[in-house]
Amino acid sequence: MALTWRVHATLSRSAANGPGTRFVVWAQGCTLGCPGCFNPETHGAGGDVRTVEEVAREVLATSGIDGVTVSGGEPLEQPAALREFCALVRPSGLGIVVLTGFARREIEADPELSAAVESADTVIAGRFNARLRLGAGLRGSSNKEYWAITDGTHRPISRTSRRAR
Numbered sequence: 552m553a554l555t556w557r558v559h560a561t562l563s564r565s566a567a568n569g570p571g572t573r574f575v576v577w578a579q580g581c582t583l584g585c586p587g588c589f590n591p592e593t594h595g596a597g598g599d600v601r602t603v604e605e606v607a608r609e610v611l612a613t614s615g616i617d618g619v620t621v622s623g624g625e626p627l628e629q630p631a632a633l634r635e636f637c638a639l640v641r642p643s644g645l646g647i648v649v650l651t652g653f654a655r656r657e658i659e660a661d662p663e664l665s666a667a668v669e670s671a672d673t674v675i676a677g678r679f680n681a682r683l684r685l686g687a688g689l690r691g692s693s694n695k696e697y698w699a700i701t702d703g704t705h706r707p708i709s710r711t712s713r714r715a716r
């Protein structure tokens with residue numbers, strides 16, 4: 552049976568969600584409850600129920616994009632869908648950025664969450680902290696961590712050098 556994904560919205564071309572022009576998927580649903588969250592309409596359990604394959608096909612049929620950003624909502628609360636989506640998109644060579652409220656240590660401690668981001672290039676990880684809010688950029692607040700899974704060309708960074716970053 553096709554794996555489904557609850558999606559809040561997609562945008563074919565965005566210049567405001569990472570490097571270059573990017574396809575953006577906002578996953579639906581988040582239970583992390585960061586005070587001051589700027590996207591509360593993505594928290595509920597609704598959203599469009601789509602197959603992961605359908606969303607990936609839409610990405611691969613979009614011309615003129617440099618990469619894909621998956622945001623939310625909380626993409627890692629649907630880890631199987633995120634994992635499959637990244638695996639389907641990755642062979643195209645498009646860079647994949649995942650924004651999550653989970654901290655890197657939480658992801659690394661959970662095999663299902665780790666697997667969900669194994670085909671991403673960069674994860675921006677950590678709860679939004681309104682006191683540390685940033686006016687620009689992707690992080691939202693300065694406590695959130697840029698975590699490079701690959702060197703940006705889909706080559707994995709070795710575990711040793713990953714930890715040194």
Ligand code: SF4
Pocket residue numbers: 581582583584585588589590591593623624625651652653678679
């Ligand atoms: S993880 Fe993201 S969507 Fe969820 S409450 Fe925090 S800022 Fe909002």
